[in-house]
Amino acid sequence: xxxxxxxxxxxxxxxxxxxxxxxxxxxxxxxxxxxxxxxxxxxxxxxxxxxxxxxxxxxxxxxxxxxxxxxxxxxxxxxxxxxxxxxxxxxxxxxxxxxxxxxxxxxxxxxxxxxxxxxxxxxxxxxxxxxxxxxxxxxxxxxxxxxxxxxxxxxxxxxxxx
Amino acid sequence: xxxxxxxxxxxxxxxxxxxxxxxxxxxxxxxxxxxxxxxxxxxxxxxxxxxxxxxxxxxxxxxxxxxxxxxxxxxxxxxxxxxxxxxxxxxxxxxxxxxxxxxxxxxxxxxxxxxxxxxxxxxxxxxxxxxxxxxxxxxxxxxxxxxxxxxxxxxxxxxxxxxxxxxxxxxxxxxxxxxxxxxxxxxxxxxxxxxxxxxxxx
Numbered sequence: 332x333x334x335x336x337x338x339x340x341x342x343x344x345x346x347x348x349x350x351x352x353x354x355x356x357x358x359x360x361x362x363x364x365x366x367x368x369x370x371x372x373x374x375x376x377x378x379x380x381x382x383x384x385x386x387x388x389x390x391x392x393x394x395x396x397x398x399x400x401x402x403x404x405x406x407x408x409x410x411x412x413x414x415x416x417x418x419x420x421x422x423x424x425x426x427x428x429x430x431x432x433x434x435x436x437x438x439x440x441x442x443x444x445x446x447x448x449x450x451x452x453x454x455x456x457x458x459x460x461x462x463x464x465x466x467x468x469x470x471x472x473x474x475x476x477x478x479x480x481x482x483x484x485x486x487x488x489x490x491x492x493x
Numbered sequence: 494x495x496x497x498x499x500x501x502x503x504x505x506x507x508x509x510x511x512x513x514x515x516x517x518x519x520x521x522x523x524x525x526x527x528x529x530x531x532x533x534x535x536x537x538x539x540x541x542x543x544x545x546x547x548x549x550x551x552x553x554x555x556x557x558x559x560x561x562x563x564x565x566x567x568x569x570x571x572x573x574x575x576x577x578x579x580x581x582x583x584x585x586x587x588x589x590x591x592x593x594x595x596x597x598x599x600x601x602x603x604x605x606x607x608x609x610x611x612x613x614x615x616x617x618x619x620x621x622x623x624x625x626x627x628x629x630x631x632x633x634x635x636x637x638x639x640x641x642x643x644x645x646x647x648x649x650x651x652x653x654x655x656x657x658x659x660x661x662x663x664x665x666x667x668x669x670x671x672x673x674x675x676x677x678x679x680x681x682x683x684x685x686x687x688x689x690x691x692x693x694x695x
């Protein structure tokens with residue numbers, strides 16, 4: 332390291348770290364500080380900057396509402412729990428079933444609404460429903476196992492997930 | 494199904510909330526998130542200087558906090574414990590980024606000692622008379638102008654209060670590099686804040 336060694340020693344002295352790093356240098360540095368105004372000013376400057384920073388740590392508020400932020404954290408916790416091996420899902424300890432149900436509801440709810448929107452927008456649905464016959468449509472994604480039932484005559488749409 | 498037992502969460506202290514959350518009480522954990530989310534987000538923001546990343550990594554920290562809650566023994570405050578987690582999330586990300594990009598010329602120059610001793614870190618009270626909020630804002634702006642490597646070391650030492658050896662361990666660099674980065678970070682910061690003084694006296 333080519334940085335001026337004295338600068339770094341003075342810095343360590345100002346930070347109270349010299350004892351640990353180079354205890355033998357302490358007395359020598361203190362003698363220097365007693366006679367060298369520039370070195371003293373440097374130590375004082377370091378200490379004022381340190382105080383200034385510690386007393387004025389910048390603040391940033393989350394740019395989202397409490398509910399929105401928490402819903403995102405919840406979703407990620409639920410996703411992480413699902414991705415974790417079976418034995419590790421119930422972190423930190425076995426959560427009450429009611430609590431986990433509350434955590435999962437928004438996930439399933441969002442999935443169901445999205446799926447329904449997707450299926451309603453599929454071309455051909457209108458034609459079939461226009462004949463007034465009940466329609467049962469399978470979702471395009473076979474993995475999801477979702478089925479939508481719609482009866483135009485009764486004005487009812489039911490979507491369920493296996 | 495066993496419903497979560499409702500407590501008076503807003504009146505509870507962190508220790509009580511942590512205890513309930515350890516038992517799986519999501520509402521207790523939500524209260525903890527609400528209390529400390531700004532601090533955790535702010536730490537991520539200071540480190541990453543990007544709102545989206547700060548949002549992402551602060552949330553990631555909360556997920557890890559929930560998952561590791563059983564490890565929290567109360568040796569430090571919950572907020573301090575969470576701050577360490579978010580710092581680690583940010584450091585991991587910075588390491589990943591570093592692997593795919595070249596260090597800036599400025600950084601290389603400073604790391605190799607190319608910058609001579611130009612001016613000592615001296616502050617002639619450049620921020621005197623500034624409102625507290627304004628002062629924090631100006632310091633934040635100055636921090637944003639530091640290189641990532643310098644800012645990281647400065648944040649860990651000044652705001653986290655870590656000793657050189659702990660900063661070295663967390664960042665994965667030598668103590669000498671910590672000292673060097675810290676020195677240049679401070680000098681640059683002092684210069685930026687002195688610029689602020691000049692700007693205010695004009």
